[in-house]
Amino acid sequence: MRNEHGGTMFVETAALHNRPKFGDLLRPPDPNSIFIANNHIDEEDRYSYRESSASTISPRSSLYASSSTSGEASPCAMSPWIQPSPFIKCPSMAPPGMINDSVRTGLIGSIVREEGHVYSLAASGDLLYTGSASKNIRVWKNLKQYTGFKSHSGLVKAIIIAGDRIFTGHQDGKIRIWKVSEKNPKLHKRIGALPSIKDYVKSSFNPKNYVEVRRNHNVLRIKHFDAVSSLSLNEEFGLLYSGSWDKTMKVWRIADSKCLESINAHEDAINSVAVGFDGLVFTGSADGTVKVWRRELQVDATKHFLVQVLLNQENAVTALAVNREHAVVYCGSSDGRVNFWEREKHLSHGGVLRGHRMAVLCLATAGNLVFSGSADKNICVWSRDVDGIHTCLFVLTGHTGPVKCLAVQEDRELSSKGDERWIVYSGSLDKSVKVWRVSDCALNSKDAKHDNGYMGGDYD
16 A cells, blocks of 8 residues: 555455445446446445335335344345436537636546546545545645545545534544634644434443444444445534445434434435425435335424435435425435426326436536536536526536536636636546536537437436
8 A cells, every 4th residue: 555645555344244345336337238348347236136116105214124134235236227328519518628717518627646547536626635445635826736645444425514614524434524724724633423422421321322223232322334335415504414335324413413213214224315495305225116205393303204205216325416496306216217306296206217227326516517427438418498498508528437426616707698618627546536627508509409309317
């Protein structure tokens, strides 16, 4: 293992349990498939393979007890969507290295550092935070390293920025809290973890605070005992939500680092948590379901109740994103599809976006745009019109490994009314981060076509 100053880093993961290899998800099942995966990736994510069924309404209940321990692996077969994913020939798309202010969409640059796969991204102002298998959190500015800080255990699977504090979720089940120094903005100091040491010790004395996770093994309810896969922030109420492979969602109060609630949310690993609109929180899991939770304020507590199951399918749910402006929920799955639901239709199923041949690993929204990153190494850029119809504007190519994470910010220098422009960051298992400029310019229908026909969604 090389030191944190760079170079190739071989990370030896001491897994707590025997999990299916993530590489199984990245290989097409048919050797004669149109897509050949050249990279065998050994990330220890887990996704189960399930088939689709109808959306259901559930009563207000969170009593989804774990039917198996985290160590019991789910099947990890993959059934990619094998229709070809086109490269949309848009007149405003520039080739790599040719991007300038007049070009609306194209690659600005790349960040490459040989220290492991890039698992997480977060953008704040002119800074970009990246988390990798090296356990380092790097901070970048103008495509150059600005600073960095290191956690001594647990690769970085999620990053959330809340003011001058940074929350990081790790493979070892810990959520760490960092603070930017007021005197030196390059200095990030670790100021605690979730749960706090005080709450951990206090809870440990009461036997009622323990839950059994497998035979003869109990853990504290307020602590994740498996990888923290996702973090989502409710800034209005100062709440942080964490989803974990231990099948639970936990609710934290940022002000005092207190765990307000621990919910047995799913029957398999939680891959994504997303704060929504109208007091709703969405969770997606390897058990193939997307669940909707409603926050209700009580006299001395905040409680969340299960109000709806949006999706129940055989394929694992791998990513969630919420467009709060338009109140639309997007869900990516291991079959390469993106489902969506709209509030104005009472969260009824709006349709399916088909643009990937392999698992969708990450989603992001900005303005009228939806971005989907996939194990097929591509990023699809979708535009939603006023009628809720989605069209694939571009396919961003260039990564040589699966696209694992996305972050989007408005390009305030070049955006104008009627022509919003966005800076898109994509992190990949090829150990690189690419920076793109994307415009949501309206295209003529002929520009949103390709040799194989119209690229859009299926609608109910």
